[in-house]
Amino acid sequence: GAGVSQSPSNKVTEKGKDVELRCDPISGHTALYWYRQRLGQGLEFLIYFQGNSAPDKSGLPSDRFSAERTGESVSTLTIQRTQQEDSAVYLCASSPRPDNTEAFFGQGTRLTVV
């Protein structure tokens, strides 16, 4: 398919465990974004990658959160020592331009911390 792909689609983990979420952007898209969406709320910005520039990490809520992207391909979001408040849908989007235009979202990973 040609869309943004995220895996896994659902993840249940025990409090204190680490999780890794994956995003495969649309081929050729230079910009990649991670957002978090808690139940019934809007999206919260986490991190933004654009080409080889330093990522904008200003939205990461704590040092338990980190993300990497290799070139203009796959990105992984890692949450260490998960807490119950980390439960949310984590959404990834990619864009062919750095300015959010034509940003396409994946379907998200629903993370539940028990």
Added chain:
Amino acid sequence: GESVGLHLPTLSVQEGDNSIINCAYSNSASDYFIWYKQESGKGPQFIIDIRSNMDKRQGQRVTVLLNKTVKHLSLQIAATQPGDSAVYFCAENNRGTSYGKLTFGQGTILTVHP
């Protein structure tokens, strides 16, 4: 910050009516705005955008109006259809500080009755 939780604003309309969804944004420095539609279990889908040098932009069946004086954005949907039922989010961006960081509103639930 926003903390509406599950009590999102709602709008119920009859099929064929016009719908108007409103959004108050927070940052007077924001210069780019987007409306997204999110159906249950899916990622947000781009609808229409507008830059701050415009006050109106039209798409197919949708119109976005921007009033920078009162920091207000609206989305008008003409001849609303049952397939338009979803949660609608506005998002703002200050391109002067970060292209990647969209700040989302709390969302409005639109229900279209046949």
